[in-house]
Amino acid sequence: MAARTVAKDIITLRGSAAIVSEFFGYAANSILYNRGVYPEESFAKVKKYGLPMLLTQDEGVKSFIADLTAQLSQWLEAGKLQRIVLVIMSKATGEVLERWNFSIETDSEVVEKGVSREKSDKEIMREIQAIMRQIASSITYLPCLDETCVFDVLAYTDKDVAVPFTWVESDPKLIANPQMVKLHSFDTKIHKVDTLVSYKNDEWEEQ
Template identity: 85%
Template sequence: MASKNATKDIITLRGSTAIVSEFFGYAANSILYNRGVYLAETFGRVKKYGLPLLLSQDEGVKTFIANLNTQLSEWLEAGKLQRIVLVIMNKDTNEVLERWNFSIETDNEVVEKGVSREKSDKEIMREIQAIMKQIASSITYLPCLDEPCIFDVLAYTDTDVEVPFTWTESDPKLIDNPQMVKLHSFDTKIHKVDTLVSYKNDEWDEQ
């Protein structure tokens, strides 16, 4: 009689790094699509995390996110990345309208000693799936962005990290008296990612 074995998936630092950096690429594309930063027809449909997702076909955006993920992977694997923030701004005035904040906690023992952790790939995928669904439904809880917008990405790293020449020092691009919505988090057992969106609310300002 066959026995049923419950197995856990082994998560290494490199594997966790790949999961987190890949997640950010898909999340960034989903935010840019759902918030209308680029025209809907410039996105192509793919399936990921068991969901239909949209990826930008704009060569500039594709190159930006690919280069970004390469750098994030380096910082993640070194345990030096604390937070990633995708900022949406008014194209004409540079006023910050939304900040999509991804805070990252790293298991330093894994970084320092090279040990691995255990967690089911399916469980991680379900957690990421929940975040992607919340991003997709963001139009229901965020104000409309009627004006043309642009985006930028801020990376918060440990102070001893050497900043690549392709990056520049930036102000935090904060929003005065923002409204905030906390989204789901996911945890590979090596990297935990908490997601929060803060946004400018004109109706709140007028009260």
Template identity: 45%
Template sequence: MSSAQCNKSAITLKGSSEIVCEYLDFGINSILFQRGIYPPESFKTAENYGLTILMSQDKEIKEFLSVTLSQLKDWLTQKVVNKVALIITNVASLEVMERWDFNIEYDGDQSQGDKQVSDKPLKQIRNEIRDVLKQVASSVAYLPLLDCLCSFDIQIYTKDDVNLPQEWAETEAANIKNAQCVKMRSFSTNIHKVNTMVTYKNED
């Protein structure tokens, strides 16, 4: 009986991948809102992690994130992702203004392969995610104003031998001139660990 209860509360590799993708969905939407990439009226409030988070209602953005995160979930389950980057670019000059890096590490006993599980309480993980998202929301206090029309893209850094879907393309790393970095808190499911940081153009 106790064994069955233990297994029931365990987080699987697939479950951990879903937790990471949910964090990225809310995190990316929060950044798009906080950084004013799209009009505030195109966002709607959602409750998660004990926070009120603004989520885009734009059909194209929702579809783009859904397809991207669905593919990412598969790659996280295969443990072939090193980093996810949200790139914010000046539409007119194509200059990269800001890059949000979500660095992925793999925790726990890797020898278990796809049978790996974590017994870390979900409440603890969600509290850790909440603390990161609070930092993301407060970042507007020190990040420079984006006073130009901007667009965003997502880059996923994988191992070299990954087969890319047809609609995906290899791309160059998005580097920023006069870069300044701020590292935020991390969270871990004890299977995946995510370190979040923002790199922005220092105007000084």
């Protein structure tokens, strides 16, 4: 009995990469839904992390995110992903309105020596749940996006990573003088993910 409990709490690099990339998929869906980037009707409810989560049913977006998470988990397993940013831009002007920044710290010992760490799924899930809750309530301070928006995903990887052919080099798409809010973090003991959202400072003169 005791042996089984212990076995369950072991986390490997591979498992951790799967958790983090899956987290990013759900987080991206949740952001796209909550920020109204795609119409409400194009999402369907599922249960995940002990919360009702929404997943896009739009085939284009769905396959974009599926490809993305597959690529991310590859990089995460190699310990080469430093940051992933979901950028929301105005479709008309291309101006960057919001950035959801997920910064990743990888335990290099795990990558180099292939050792594993200990942390229960339950605990990780609780941490992720807190982040998802915060994403959903971010409407309290984020400006309303009242124009058609598009999104893009930036990956910050180690320099020795070859650019996959569906990806292109990009400028960092930063927001000048942004407002920033740090959300909760989660830690698989192998990958630690910090979440931050930055958005445009509000101005009366703003069109």
